[in-house]
Amino acid sequence: MDLTWQELMAITELQVTDAPNENPFETVPYLSMEPMMSYGSFGMSQPLVEPSPLACEASPATAFRGGYAEGVPTHQRGARLLPPAQPLQPPPMSLLDMGMMNSQGLGKDNARHPADDLESDSGLSLGSSPPLASPENATHGVPAYLPSDGTLGYPEGEGSCIGDHCCTRANVHSSVDYQNTFIPYSGTSYFPITPNLQLAQQPMPQSQQQITSMKQQLLPTALHDLQMNGSSMSRGSQFQAPYPNSRGSGPTGPLSRDERRALGLKIPFSMDKIINLPVDDFNELLTQYTLSDAQLTLVRDIRRRGKNKVAAQNCRKRKLENIVHLENELGQLKAQKEHLARERLEFQQNLTIIRCHLSDLYTKVFSQLRDEEGRPYSLEDYSLQQTNDGNIYLVPRNTSLDME
């Protein structure tokens, strides 16, 4: 009997890890074992109604559940006199047949609730937004547009160079280093992958393939050009027509609208200076020349448009990168969800096993108990209740130790 008690208590110890309703992916509710866990009723005050998909039928638990657990309502039945509370505190208990448990998949990890993995593995931080990389350095430190004095623009102080030969210009590349000014998202996942998950090694979801395809299509044109000091950036602020050169026709080509305007108004300094000079230097530059209002307005417009052009390019690049980043995280989340679903299923199977054994042991205990007159205690009328101090008592079902 003591041995049986040890087994029973070992089973109840295992229940400590049972917190089924904390599963965030819970969709199919199953019976909580909590009533048996609390210091309240230690008996089957609630029937085990969950059908067992496992080999529970072959054990005595089947008869127990069928004959009592499912047949006995929770309301009180015929009351008997409360016998003297019989302390049934067993000696220190041992885990029941851990070898069996492990053999059935109840390993140290399997007993964990999936919710544990949610916290420990995912590191989900919905409150944090992706660190939008700022391209503000594009014009700091390393100027976005190299000084073009002598190589492009207008001869300072004279606007005599108005002709076809002036439409050609040196191909001054932008020195914006997008590889450095942008923080790649790929290295800072917000859903850290634990080794056991190995999400990164999972097959790429279809949506991710799509975005990858999109990236392959878009980035080479939109991003790669930017990164490779290509025509995009140069076009933006250098003396290149916005559209004719947009397909890689080279450094030469028709003047842009602002270029033509600048030529028309004989703006005495380069577009590069107008756009990329710091504001103080830009203002100082303006003081060195006597400009008409029209010239002044045009220069300021050119500066504004030139800066906004670069900003628009940066903005679009960021937008694409954000899409790629979010698609990557979506793929990781999907893989993580699948992993948790598998763990949940395994957990439920283990839980069913535990319940079967618990019912079996409970039946065994009651079958060996006898009252003062030698009659067996009925599971229908008596239950085991544990007090706060850990003692276990056999009490009628209509009696609660809490009230005493």
Added chain:
DNA sequence: ACGGAATGTCATTTC
């Protein structure tokens, strides 16, 4: 001729 993509520009907000 039409649609999509790329890019420029403007207005507005945010930094």
Added chain:
DNA sequence: TGGAAATGACATTCC
């Protein structure tokens, strides 16, 4: 408070 950056919306051009 002014300048710069960011960004949505629209326009323009090319393919």
